[in-house]
Amino acid sequence: MKARRREVLKGALALSALSLPWPPLRSGGALAAERTSVIVIGGGLSGLYCALSLADFDVDVLLLEGSNRIGGRAFTADGVETRPEYGASEVGPSYARAIYLCSRLNVNLIPDRRKLLPISNFVNGTWVASSNWAASNANKMPEGERHIPPLMVGMRLLSDMNPLENLTDWLSGEFASYDVSVRELFIKNGVSEAALRLASKTMDTLNSSSLALMQERTRTEYDASYAGTVSGEADSPFGLIGGQNEGEDAPAVRNIEGGTSRLPEAIAAALGDRVRTGKIVAEVAMSKSGADVRCLDGSRYRADFVVSAAPFSTLRNISVTPRFAGPQAEAVFRLGYRGTTRAFGVVEQPYWEDDGLEPSFFTDETIQTLTVVDKPGIDKRVFSVIFTGPDAARIDQLPNDQALALIESEIARVRPSTKGKLRFLSLYGWRNNRLVQGCRHMFAPGQITQFAQEMIVPHHRLHFAGEHARRVDFGMEAALESGERAAQEILGRA
Ligand SMILES: Cc1cc2nc3c(=O)[nH]c(=O)nc-3n(C[C@H](O)[C@H](O)[C@H](O)COP(=O)(O)OP(=O)(O)OC[C@H]3O[C@@H](n4cnc5c(N)ncnc54)[C@H](O)[C@@H]3O)c2cc1C
Secondary structure (H helix, E strand, C coil), X not given: CHHHXXXXXXXXXXXXXXXXXXXXXXXXXXXXXXXXXXXXXXXXXXXXXXHHHHHHCCCCEXXXXXXXCCECCCCECCCCCCCCECCCCCXXXXXXXXXHHHHHCCCCEEECCCEECCEEEEECCEEEEHHHHHHCCCCCCCCXXXXXXXXXXXXXXXXXXXXXXXXXXXXXXXXXXXXXXXXHHHHHCCCCHHHHHHHHHHCHHHHCEHHXXXXXXXXXXXXXXXXXXXXXXXCCCCCCCCCECCCCCCCCCEEEXXXXXXXXXXXXXXXXXXXECCCCEEXXXXXXXXXXXXXXXXXXXXXXXXXXCCCHHHHCCCEEECCCCHHHHHHHHHCCEECEEEXXXXXXXXXXXXXXXXXXXXXCCCCCEXXXXXXXXXXXXXXXXXXXXXXXXXXXXXXXXXXXXXXXXXXXXXXXXXXXXXXXXXXXXXXXXXXXXXXXXXXXXXXXXXXXXXXXXXXXXXXXCCHHHCCCCCHHHHHHHHHHHHHXXXXXXX
C-alpha cells in the first residue's frame, strides 16, 4: 500500500515537473533556484514532523528554518548551568505522536520527577500560607470562591463553567456563545470583583476567548484520564510544572532525557541535508505552475507545494501571493499571541527557613510566581520566576541584565529573606524571539467563530501547520498533529 502510494506520488510530482517548465535558473544577480517538491517553512516540531512524514513517502522536501537553532519552542538552554527548558518540557501520557517519534528515533522518555515545593501567597500586602488562605483577611472573595488558592482562581472558575465534552466541540457552532472573553463570561456568571482581580493576575488570558481555554481544559482532562494524573491546575494546560506523577509505576507526565531539544534534533538528524538553518523566508509567490520561495539571504527555491509551519505571528511578515483573503486573512493577520517571560536560577540557601513561609510563592504585585523545584540530578534547588501576559510585556521592555536586576530587587523587597540567597542564571522572553513572537497563539473573543474553520484551509499551494493550526491536541502534540495533517493534505493532492 505504502509502496503503491509512493509510486503514484512520485509519478504525479514528476509529471508536474515535466509538463510545467520552470523559469530559467539565473537572471541578473539572482541565485539559482533550488528545485524540490515541497518546501516547509519553520523548523519547530510541526515543520520537522511534516517534513519527516513527507520524506517517509519519498517526497523531495526541504525545510527552511530562519534561526540557527532547530526546534523553535522546544528549546533546552544547554549553555546554562542548570539547563532549564525555555519552552516545552512535559510529554503528556496521551501524546501518541510524540511517544511514537521518541521510540522511533531512540530519544528516551523519562518520568517527570521534578517536584514543585509548596506555595505561599502575598496578596493585598499580606503574606498568607496556602493552608490559611480560606480564612485569611487578605482573601476578599465571598463564600463559594474563597477556598480556591489565588493561583488557581481563574482556571478553577472556568473549569466549572466548561460545557465541552469532546475534543472538537469547540469548533461546533453549538458552543459559539462561549466565544466571548473570560471576563465577560465570569461577570455574566456572577463571579466576584475580588476573584476577577486575582484571576486577572493569575490568568493573563482573561481577555481571550473562553471557548479556546475550555478546549484546553477538556484536552487536559483527557490527558490526565490516561494515567491517573492530577492535571496542572494553573493558567496553562501544563500547570506550573504540569501533572504530578503519582507513584513510581505511573509515569504520567514524562520529560525527554537530556532536554526537550533532543527530539527536534533527532528529527532533523533523520532528515539530514533536507534541513537548512539560517534561512528566513521572505516571500512565497505561487502560480499555476509552482511556488517560488525567496529567503532574506537571496537564496531561492522552487516547489510544487509549500507548508507554512511558522506561527501566524511571523507568517504575517512573509509576502504571500496571491494574497490571503476573507476569514483566512483575518486569521493570519489578527490571531492573538500570548507572551511569557521567565527568569531561571539556583537557590543558594533555603530562605524559607528564615521566614517560615512556603518556598514557592505567588504575589499580586510585579512578581507573579516564583516556583522552587527539586530537579533530579541537580544538588541545589532550582527556581524560576514566571511572568505572563501584560506582566511579561512589561519585563520584556528591559534589556536582560536590567530585567534580572529589577526582578531580584523586587523579590527581595516583598520577601526580604531571599536577599543574597537566589543566584540568577538567565532570562528568556518569547515575545522577544522575533521568529516566534509569543509563547503560543490565543484566540481573542469572537475569533473562533470568525475564522477557526477557515484558517487552516490550504491557500493555493500553501498548507498550514503549527500549534495554532491544531484541531484536537495541545502543546507539542498539537504541533505534531498539525504537521501530520499538512503532510497528508499534500500526499492527497499529489
Ligand atoms: C514556555 C513554554 C512552555 C511550554 N511547555 C510545554 C509543555 O510542557 N508541553 C508541551 O507539550 N508543550 C509545551 N509548550 C508548547 C510547545 O512548545 C509548542 O506547542 C510547540 O513546540 C510549537 O511547535 P511549532 O512547530 O508549532 O512552532 P515553533 O516551535 O514556534 O516553530 C516555528 C519555527 O518557525 C521558524 N520561523 C518563523 N518564521 C520563519 C520564517 N520567516 N522563515 C523561516 N523560519 C521561520 C521559527 O524560528 C521556529 O523555529 C510550551 C511552550 C512554551 C513557549
